[in-house]
Amino acid sequence: MSCLHFWGLLKEGIFVANNTELTGAALLVDALQANGLNNMYGVVGIPVTDFARLAELKGMKFYGFRREDAAAAAGFITGKPGVALTVSAPGFLNGLTALAQATKNCFPLIMISGSSDRHVIDLDRGDYEGIDQYNVAKPFCKAAYRVDRAQDMGLAVARAVRTAVSGRPGGVYLDLPAATVADTVEQKSDANIYKVVDPAPKQLPSDDAIDRAVELLKNAKHPVILLGKGAAYSRSEEEIRELVDKTKIPFLPMSMAKGVVPDDSPSSAASARSLSLGQADAVLLIGARLNWMLSNGQAPLFREDAKFIQVEIDATEFDSNRKIDAPLQGDIKSVLQKLVPAIEKAGIKAPADWLEAIKNHCDENNAKFAKRISASEAKSTLGYYSAIEPINDLMQKHPDAYIVSEGANTLDIGRNLIGMQKPRHRLDTGTWGIMGVGLGYAIAAAVETGKKVIALEGDSAFGFDGMEMETICHYHLPVTVVIVNNGGIYNGDRNVVKDQLGPSILDANAHYSDISKAFGGDSYRVNNYAEMKDALEKAYESGNPTIIDAQIPVSMGKESGHIGNLNPELDLSQLEDKEDK
Numbered sequence: 167m168s169c170l171h172f173w174g175l176l177k178e179g180i181f182v183a184n185n186t187e188l189t190g191a192a193l194l195v196d197a198l199q200a201n202g203l204n205n206m207y208g209v210v211g212i213p214v215t216d217f218a219r220l221a222e223l224k225g226m227k228f229y230g231f232r233r234e235d236a237a238a239a240a241g242f243i244t245g246k247p248g249v250a251l252t253v254s255a256p257g258f259l260n261g262l263t264a265l266a267q268a269t270k271n272c273f274p275l276i277m278i279s280g281s282s283d284r285h286v287i288d289l290d291r292g293d294y295e296g297i298d299q300y301n302v303a304k305p306f307c308k309a310a311y312r313v314d315r316a317q318d319m320g321l322a323v324a325r326a327v328r329t330a331v332s333g334r335p336g337g338v339y340l341d342l343p344a345a346t347v348a349d350t351v352e353q354k355s356d357a358n359i360y361k362v363v364d365p366a367p368k369q370l371p372s373d374d375a376i377d378r379a380v381e382l383l384k385n386a387k388h389p390v391i392l393l394g395k396g397a398a399y400s401r402s403e404e405e406i407r408e409l410v411d412k413t414k415i416p417f418l419p420m421s422m423a424k425g426v427v428p429d430d431s432p433s434s435a436a437s438a439r440s441l442s443l444g445q446a447d448a449v450l451l452i453g454a455r456l457n458w459m460l461s462n463g464q465a466p467l468f469r470e471d472a473k474f475i476q477v478e479i480d481a482t483e484f485d486s487n488r489k490i491d492a493p494l495q496g497d498i499k500s501v502l503q504k505l506v507p508a509i510e511k512a513g514i515k516a517p518a519d520w521l522e523a524i525k526n527h528c529d530e531n532n533a534k535f536a537k538r539i540s541a542s543e544a545k546s547t548l549g550y551y552s553a554i555e556p557i558n559d560l561m562q563k564h565p566d567a568y569i570v571s572e573g574a575n576t577l578d579i580g581r582n583l584i585g586m587q588k589p590r591h592r593l594d595t596g597t598w599g600i601m602g603v604g605l606g607y608a609i610a611a612a613v614e615t616g617k618k619v620i621a622l623e624g625d626s627a628f629g630f631d632g633m634e635m636e637t638i639c640h641y642h643l644p645v646t647v648v649i650v651n652n653g654g655i656y657n658g659d660r661n662v663v664k665d666q667l668g669p670s671i672l673d674a675n676a677h678y679s680d681i682s683k684a685f686g687g688d689s690y691r692v693n694n695y696a697e698m699k700d701a702l703e704k705a706y707e708s709g710n711p712t713i714i715d716a717q718i719p720v721s722m723g724k725e726s727g728h729i730g731n732l733n734p735e736l737d738l739s740q741l742e743d744k745e746d747k
Contacts, residue, residue: 187350190218193357194278194342197323198307198493199362203276203615204227205420207236207606208251208261212294213344214280218251229613229641232609232633234261235606236613238268238275238337239570239593242422243614247330254280255295264307267603268337270594272396274330275337276323277307278284281340284314284343291724302547303339310342320359331366334480335399368477369496370504373545379450379475379492380508383690386448386473388501388520389415390435390462395422395596396453396497398589403427405502406452413509414516418576421594425542425586437535438527445523451476453498455681457597458732463488511656529678531670539583543695550579550723552695553650554714556702556745557620564618564706568611570594573624574727575657576650580622599729602630606646609634612643618706619644625651625672632681635713639685644709646702649678650716657723679715687711 194217196206205227211220216226228251230644240248248268252261268275281300284291303310309329310529313322318369351357383389396404403426410417410427416435417427427433435442443449449472456463456474463474464487475492476484484493493502514628544552557580561567565587571580571594605628609619628649638645653674654659661668679689684735688710690701698716705712724734 171517176665181508186291187352188316188354188357190319190342190346190349191220192224193316193319193351193354193359194313195221196224196354197357197359199224200320200359201323202246202361203249203327204706205240206249207231207240207610208234208278208481209253209683210251211253211257212280213347214251214253214278214342217342217347218586219281223301227613230607231258231548231606231609231636231637233602233606233631234264235603236610238271238273239278239520239603239607240286240393240614241274241330241335242271242593243267243590243611245331245399245401247276247327248610250275250277252277252279253295254282254299255297258297259642260266261601262303262306263602264606265337265339267307267596267600269307271599272335272399274335276326276330276340277337278342278433279303279341280347281341281343282579283345289371300341302337304335307339308336310339310341312343313346314343316346317351317356320357324360324362328365333366335366338481355446366497367393368500369693370500371494371496371565375492375494377506377627379494379505380512380514382448382492383413383415383450383474383509383514384512387517388446389448389450389516390442390446391412391415391450391452392443392454393416393417393419393423393426393452395420395479396438397423397553398453400453400498402452402499402502402591403589405499405506409502409506409509412506413514414521415450415514416516416521418442420459421581422596423589424581424592425452427571428587429580429585430587432525435524437531438524440467441527442524444469446472448473448529451478452502453477455483455597456736459597461468465526465668468488473668477505493641514591529557535541535582545704546694548692548694548698548718549715550575550650550718551583553648553692553698554580554583556699557622557648558697559619559699560702560706561585565591566617567591567706568593568617570604570608570611570617570619570642571622573622574626574655575652575723576622576624576627578728601627603635604628605631605638605645608645608647609637609643610639612645614640617644618709619646620698620702620706621645621647621650625649625653625676625678626655629672632678635681635687635711636685638711639682639687639742643711646705646712646714647682648702648714650718651676651678652718652723653720654723656725656727658720660725674717674720675677677715679713682711682713685711687713689713689715691715691717695718
């Protein structure tokens with residue numbers, strides 16, 4: 167066989183061990199492509215290097231990474247499983263972060279990892295990068311599968327796809343021993359490769375369940391709708407907007423649900439969150455869980471006598487933290503297609519006095535917020551508000567753009583300040599609040615949508631995944647990374663021991679923008695509002711990979727951001743006194 171003919175066969179999807187046999191690697195690619203999975207994010211090495219090359223030859227796109235978080239974000243954005251590829255042992259352990267947070271965030275993800283020979287691992291004989299990856303992965307995902315024969319590739323991918331997207335979405339692990347990569351079948355029909363039919367079947371609640379929810383809302387004096395990221399993932403914005411429009415019930419979006427209903431909607435109660443939740447007597451949860459982000463449904467955030475309606479695909483989530491008076495089990499879109507007409511038929515409208523109270527509170531808080539922003543912009547130095555407000559301005563002019571954010575104060579202030587008009591255009595640290603996802607998520611947003619992306623990072627958060635700037639530049643993605651640098655984790659001026667740097671102090675004078683320059687991207691270092699606005703507009707218009715290094719005072723920043731209550735505060739005064747003497 168000539169070399170030219172061999173490469174031609176590769177491009178046609180026929181990777182051969184001899185003239186007749188097909189390898190497990192080729193069949194795995196075929197199975198992924200049969201299910202519309204054409205992008206792969208990961209890192210190559212033993213034993214999957216040629217597998218990644220083969221995937222590219224057969225038409226897949228491979229994006230080389232240090233972390234695999236992009237695949238999780240791809241699942242949220244597209245509704246199809248993102249695909250992550252890792253090498254064995256250390257690479258696999260690195261990928262577990264993406265696998266676990268995809269499962270916690272309810273993002274569909276398939277993580278494929280090369281692994282060591284079974285007969286060596288199972289007898290603990292000591293193999294190169296040897297670890298029992300299959301069993302290690304199980305606690306961090308919905309399901310783990312090991313593929314021991316090439317002929318099972320189609321079945322493995324089909325099970326992984328259905329598991330990842332059905333019910334509550336999440337991560338699936340596929341263990342790929344080196345022997346299986348090179349294993350063969352004689353003909354493709356032996357591998358059972360097919361497209362999964364209806365991988366996430368619709369589920370509808372009973373009429374009785376709908377009636378319970380309608381009756382509860384009918385009797386409510388202070389109803390509120392709480393939107394979680396599940397509402398965005400489910401692509402239910404049309405039904406949710408209809409619900410809000412017809413009932414005028416105030417809504418509150420969790421951070422990744424922003425844009426399901428535009429933030430500038432007159433029904434938004436985001437600027438009166440404490441009042442709305444604290445006085446609500448009926449709460450309709452759509453794609454939101456009563457976890458730590460909502461104080462587990464407990465007082466004082468919610469009233470002790472508040473009634474809850476919850477739209478949820480997984481029945482085990484009901485009553486997990488608080489009694490659910492009207493559980494509605496099913497996929498969000500199907501539930502709402504049944505619930506909204508029933509609510510409309512019942513003539514349910516939010517009471518006028520409740521709407522007036524929320525509006526007055528929103529107006530009061532918005533006025534304070536605007537004053538704070540104006541004062542920050544007028545200063546000669548940069549602060550959180552003057553650094554982030556230009557991003558808000560840009561997002562209002564370009565609502566198709568995506569915003570990704572991570573950090574503590576940067577994330578918290580940006581969440582409040584940046585208004586969203588479209589669903590699934592905001593991604594952040596999610597349920598786990600995990601740092602280091604920002605640039606991976608930004609890359610996925612750019613790859614999967616072709617749109618421009620702003621990654622808003624704290625300086626500490628950027629440190630977790632800063633080398634992904636090479637990935638952004640390598641693929642010339644339209645990602646602008648804004649780093650708000652206050653020289654520390656939370657802030658950079660807290661040092662209780664004089665002769666040490668302090669555990670939360672970083673380099674306030676770091677030139678992070680030079681990292682972009684090193685890989686051929688654009689870079690800016692800004693110190694005031696005018697410079698920030700100008701740099702952001704130039705970066706966005708160019709579409710080039712860019713870092714904007716926004717320098718703010720080291721004294722700025724609140725310990726642990728908005729969740730300082732989760733970080734135990736110790737009395738260090740006596741120790742500080744000793745150091746002073």
